[in-house]
Amino acid sequence: MASHLGGLSGAPVVRVESLIRSFGLRTILDGLSLDIDKGEFVALLGRSGSGKSTLLRALADLDDKVSGSGRLETPDKKSVVFQDARLLPWKRVLENVMLGLNLPDAAKRGRAALEEVGLGGRENAWPVELSGGEQQRVALARSLVRDPELLLADEPFGALDALTRLRMHDLLRQLCARHQPAVLLVTHDVDEAVTLADRVLVLDKGGIVADIAIDIPTPRDHGDRRFGEVRSELLRHLGVETKPVLPV
Amino acid sequence: MNAFSHPAAVAPTIGYASDERALIPPAVKPRKTGTRRRLALGRAIPFGALIGPALLLVVWSIGSVAGLIDPRTLPAPWSVVGTAVDLIAEGKLQGHLMTSAWRAAQGLVFGVLIGTVLALISGLSRLGEAIIDGPVQIKRAIPTLALIPLLMLWFGIGEGMKVTTIALAVLIPIYIQTHSSLRSIDSRYVELAQTLRMGYGEFIREVILPGALPGFFLGLRFAVTYAWLSLVVVEQVNATSGIGYMIDLARNYGQTDIVIVGLVLYALLGLASDGIVSFFQERSLSWRRTLAD
Numbered sequence: 386m387a388s389h390l391g392g393l394s395g396a397p398v399v400r401v402e403s404l405i406r407s408f409g410l411r412t413i414l415d416g417l418s419l420d421i422d423k424g425e426f427v428a429l430l431g432r433s434g435s436g437k438s439t440l441l442r443a444l445a446d447l448d449d450k451v452s453g454s455g456r457l458e459t460p461d462k463k464s465v466v467f468q469d470a471r472l473l474p475w476k477r478v479l480e481n482v483m484l485g486l487n488l489p490d491a492a493k494r495g496r497a498a499l500e501e502v503g504l505g506g507r508e509n510a511w512p513v514e515l516s517g518g519e520q521q522r523v524a525l526a527r528s529l530v531r532d533p534e535l536l537l538a539d540e541p542f543g544a545l546d547a548l549t550r551l552r553m554h555d556l557l558r559q560l561c562a563r564h565q566p567a568v569l570l571v572t573h574d575v576d577e578a579v580t581l582a583d584r585v586l587v588l589d590k591g592g593i594v595a596d597i598a599i600d601i602p603t604p605r606d607h608g609d610r611r612f613g614e615v616r617s618e619l620l621r622h623l624g625v626e627t628k629p630v631l632p633v
Numbered sequence: 634m635n636a637f638s639h640p641a642a643v644a645p646t647i648g649y650a651s652d653e654r655a656l657i658p659p660a661v662k663p664r665k666t667g668t669r670r671r672l673a674l675g676r677a678i679p680f681g682a683l684i685g686p687a688l689l690l691v692v693w694s695i696g697s698v699a700g701l702i703d704p705r706t707l708p709a710p711w712s713v714v715g716t717a718v719d720l721i722a723e724g725k726l727q728g729h730l731m732t733s734a735w736r737a738a739q740g741l742v743f744g745v746l747i748g749t750v751l752a753l754i755s756g757l758s759r760l761g762e763a764i765i766d767g768p769v770q771i772k773r774a775i776p777t778l779a780l781i782p783l784l785m786l787w788f789g790i791g792e793g794m795k796v797t798t799i800a801l802a803v804l805i806p807i808y809i810q811t812h813s814s815l816r817s818i819d820s821r822y823v824e825l826a827q828t829l830r831m832g833y834g835e836f837i838r839e840v841i842l843p844g845a846l847p848g849f850f851l852g853l854r855f856a857v858t859y860a861w862l863s864l865v866v867v868e869q870v871n872a873t874s875g876i877g878y879m880i881d882l883a884r885n886y887g888q889t890d891i892v893i894v895g896l897v898l899y900a901l902l903g904l905a906s907d908g909i910v911s912f913f914q915e916r917s918l919s920w921r922r923t924l925a926d
Contacts, residue, residue, distance in 0.1 A: 485826070
């Protein structure tokens, strides 16, 4: 629970109070409140249509066309990783990482970020020349090069194959350990949430119905008994009943 | 098993098919390759673009030699070449060519600049679209050549009228294609620009302009064609120089060979300029992967 120690030292970096967001007559977020501490890794689970992305887009200031109310405090330095890597196809990899980065040493930082995600040497490749996993790593580099205090990730590994996804989990964990941003990871993958997060939230009917701190030491083993218990509990909140996991 | 397989394709493969059968369990039929139609286009034919024109030239030559084509209707290829050589020796051809190329170039430059600027203003602001798009669409509905009488009243019959006519014709495809390409830039990129906190200038430079580039080039290829097309017409209206004038004069004297030389020149100019545009198009859009690749 190292992340919560960070929370003791100051105010949370994200503070959401009675957030309401609706599309037409449909209320997606109904008075939702949420705090995320400095450096805390929070995973957000929920069924499709539960409002996960709506919440993330609200935090990313991408919902100016949505009606709603509420108090929303987020840091200035935040970045978003989308489900698609969203690289500009007409920019080479390094230029994509440096987009919007108006610093004198932008290129140097960009190269370092690419090195960090294991893509050193691919600076001059076009996005179409990369695999899906590599593109998503470029997107991670593009986010991290900005030294965000808050990293918002909207099902960033949803479009990747299972093996690549596992590798990306390791990478994301390493990067977060090094850069210490607060993270909100939206996902529909319970195992992914339990593997990566300090705290897992379940969103349903416009509010948070479960808020579970994950106290399993890292690296986390999917076969671990505690892992199984947490998974079952989360699945129950998501409306999926499972048989109790037998101790190994 | 395979709806696309053709029975005839099975026979020649028996030689190794029997070897395959020894290795594969009998329940699994060996998969026939090469029988299914591939959806991509396959490899490009080297110099494929030249085959059609070469064939035409062959037919023309044979027709001339065999006496099937009356030289007064269509002189033989070699007499057209001879006429061209004579015209070059007299210095006439170069002079007319320079005049025509200069007119087309001026019209093209002004038309492309104005068309691009209008497309950007109209593409990037609602007010701009409200003001600009309507008049451009009206202009588009009126054939440029129909404007020539009015343009002659306004600008006389000099170079100004000719360049203006060409520019007006060129502006339309540039505007239409650039505007439509710009408006169809994926909104996800706009979102991205927002989350990366790009400034407006950077957004235009990094997202809008490159995103609109495919449309701009498509428009440019049309524009080049329109420029030559308009040139032909304005040069036959009260001109005293240029390829069009040369053709018109030759028509008066029944010099079919000179007319053909002029037409070949137009074709070469058109092809060369289109080639130049598509060269730059390919270089600037090398990030794309399409069916043609």
